[in-house]
Amino acid sequence: MKKTEKLNYNSTMKFANTKLTNNQTNQTKRMTDKAFGLLVKVCLKTGIRASDLLNLNYDQFTENRTAPNTFTLEYFITKTNSKNVVPVGADLMRSIQVYKMECLEAYGTVNGKIFYNYNTNKLYTRVWASQRIAKANKNGMLGQVVNVAGMHSVRRTAVVEVFEQNQDLRVAQAFLGHKNILTTSNYLQDNKTTMQDKLRLALCE
Template sequence: MNNKIGDFKLYLSHELGLADNTVMAYLNDINHFYDFFNNKNMQVKSTDIVNYMNKLKSDGYSIETILRRLSGLSAYFDFLIKERLIDKNPISFISKPKGWDKLPKFLNFDEVDKILSIFNTNDPLEYRNKILIEFLYSTGCRVSEILNIKVSDVDSKRGFVRVVGKGNKQRIVPLYNKLVEILPSYYNIRHTYFVKGRDTGYLFLSRNGNKLSRVMCFNILRDACERAGIRKKVSPHTIRHSFATHLLTNGADLRTIQILLGHSNISTTEIYTHITDNKTREILTQFHPRFRNRGKS
């Protein structure tokens, strides 16, 4: 099987058209699994998968991480079936562990406002960081999508940005008016303080003029949360979850949210309906006469 990992990489890149980061994540998952058994030529059984899961759990890995690793492995086994090297996917016989379908974490409206209000907009770096988080929250895009946006992708006149998502699929995402209004001043700061030599065209640049990295984006958000007094563990994906949750809470339909997030399957988007169940119940309890009169004779 060892020599098939390279073929799988080509399959992901060229046939499925997945992004480099996604391909590397799949390969890391596969290598992590085989390194655990120290045998890349083994015939994998379902019991091996269970032993691997138990080891990950005992090592303190979260359910989300275990799910991600098994997802990469499952895709590899499906590829081996396609290549007629195995007959069955051993992961298909594994039951999901308790708590597998955990709900995504998100920020409430006030917490987002706190983060966006702590930046000193007189400082170029701070101004860039504010615009970065404004874009994350305005669009609900994945961090990789945000960092690959170029200035030419933004249509300020019509108020939208063109985004290239998974599988090189393009979508148009609207920007809210407040963000569109401050973009000209950001462009000036970007040109004056961040463009070094030849302009690479990316919307978000490092102080050296290079495309801003994922690690830097994570650090910017973490620092902003600390300064805003938010103790939750927050990542750019948390902002994406917040975007979807806030839209649904305010009455947006699920199909529209699916399009904005770039989900290929609406079942992926449906998880947000569970997040808003408590909010819906609060409203029902507050305003429905039968709920309000509960317990009264």
């Protein structure tokens, strides 16, 4: 099985926001698109593995009282039987709250699980999400088309964005909730700035 590849962060975020603002008249399609858009946006902003992301509850997001206008998400990592905590900005929190209100308006109720499919009374699945990512990639909606795309591509895209901002592997490790920093290193194999690169930037420019 071929490894999923990272996507263009800005294009993927724009795609997610477009889905979130979809106002077509067909309620089922409209709300399904919004759920998918929110799923992609949360993944880009938190780096959570799809299987854990799909199990998130609204009440796992709490206000950070020591840092105004920011929030905290604590979630369980099934793969390693551990917990992780990531900060969440106001923009993402606003998207979650708006989606919650739209669910209430559309269905007359709100399930505690964010990614609950009100049409099937089940949670959305990783296969459902990955198929949609693959289709969007194939149609060139996520930036340059890559060979293999799925929900794991969004997770890779998220951590690359974090790493490129500070070049700190331990920050990337904390973001993904990895126990072993070598696992994080493997995610960023093609994006790490080597010591020679750093020297070149310092001495040759």
